[in-house]
Amino acid sequence: MKIKSQKDFWSGLMFVATGLGFAAGATSYNFGTSARPGPGYFPFGLGILLAVLGALVLFKSLTVESEGGDPIGHIGWKPLALVVAAVAVFGLALPRLGMIISLPILIFMASLAGDEFKLKEVIVNIVILTVGSWLVFIKGLNLVIPLWPSFMTA
């Protein structure tokens, strides 16, 4: 059997797996009856429906020809990893190190993800964005965001 559309094949698989996963998870909640539906009723039905639709997509990807096999193409691992890591590190760092340190880390890591990295520009960007965020969010909108590291304020 030959896969005729890469994109559809993998998205079909994703829908089937997610649908079955939700349906399986829903069985641990009370299903109830149609007259008295429990918390598991709606997610179970939806999960099955999603799996069925996913199977349809999967079936189509194996039978219907598509132009050039609809390849997924090259995956940008570097920007994917760096952008996601930058956001996650920011989440970890903000409550501990404050905005004054975590925002520059975020911007630095994010800038590495691109292919036009110039240290000087990045530093300028960091200064502008950090000061700007401080002015807008902390000064202007009075939001409760830790600015300095927690060990300095404690």
Place this chain on the structure above:
Amino acid sequence: MDLINNLVLGFGVAFTLQNLFYAFFGALLGTLIGVLPGLGPVATIAMLLPSIYALDATPALIMLAGIYYGAQYGGSTTAILINVPGESSSVVTAIDGYQMARKGRAGAALAAAGLGSFFAGCVGTIIIAAFAPPLTELAFKFGPAEYFSLMVLGLIGAVVLASGSLIKAIAMIILGLLLGQINTDVISGVPRFSFDIPELTDGIGFVAIAMGVFGFGEIIANLSRPAEHREVFTKDVKGIWPTRQDFKNAYPAVLRGTALGSILGVLPGGGALLASFAAYTVEKKSKGKAGDVPFGQGNIRGVAGPEAANNAGAQTSFIPMLTLGIPPNAVMALMVGAMTIKGIQPGPQVMTSNPELFWGLIASMWVGNAMLIILNLPLIGIWIKLLTVPYRFLYPAIMSFCCIGLYTLNNNNFDVFMAAGFGVVGYAFFKLGCEPAPLLLGFILGPMMEENLRRALLLSRGDWSAFLTRPLSAGLLIAAALMIVVVSLPSIKSKREEAFQEEG
């Protein structure tokens, strides 16, 4: 003439110096928070609730209302400029608005959105004044079965938003509905799919999904392309103002959007959100002129129609809140909260017991809309300047604002992590050719849909046929089924496309 008397009373209240100031302040604040992705009106109004104690009820509500539609407007600005819908109702605006911006027509898109919204706002105000009492009767006729069917229709309508495969689009809606199931069950109080993570028992934040999938996912997708193929904006910005042709194209869309929005806004539950989706559907289905830009590639009607609809819907969604005390969305729920803080019991009696509040609020909506247009048209030039910033400066800035916004949602880094995860998911969707807009709509409507389905089944004692035997509900479901048939029939589709070309 009751209508005139009422409006005179209302404008008398709205045009006091104090109330004008609060309307302006609300609109300004609303625009600001709308433009900053992630900081939504709900968070802002929640933060401002304590300060309301010091204000009288009328100026307090006028200010909150100003924030509400200011944010609607600001949300469309980010949707058009950076493809991050600041508000759920501007999800569709992003589709064609962002494409227009990329072609150097951001000014025209922003102006169309602004003028369309203003027109719709004026009409919406008159409609509220004229029809508030009779329109509530219509909303009374809706039971859980009708709500459920209405949402099915709304969701099916959303699949025409996706230009790709129909099955995949429906699957994305259901995936969105399932993501909306991660919460605490409203009826039994059982936490579902939370894996014992306390934050998940409140559900995933809409903003975390929107920013992850549309914000971070898009950035990853852009960066993984070689620089020369990158989807950025053209450097040549063609004028700030829409051309005469733009006006000609846009005004019928504004009229249709206003009509649709005014009607759908009254229905509690959907309001502005459903209105904008429905308006986009209508625009996409209605005949265009020869040489029009196709939808999804920057058609001005795809911006003007939904924007008018969502503003009209935002206005008329005050009707159920003011007359029935039923908040149609989170912002309205907070406004109900604010009214209770001020000792006003929301409900049908407000119109008679507090006429200056009721009509003053309605008149101030018009005032607020006028202020928004005064405020925003000159700002368009500044927004456009923003677009000439090279992408390598822009995306770290977008990420910074998103991350700070995510953190401040709940003052918790959990939403930041969720959005990081959804960034991966968003990139996967992009690679697999699954369009995320329907997912977002499913996610928002999911919990409401389940509640109404279960209530309807309880009322009918488990009889599913209730959805088809109640005439209103049946009509809505038949309309949904017809839509699927129309979209999926390849012969009709290709015939339509041919027809479009031949007329040219």
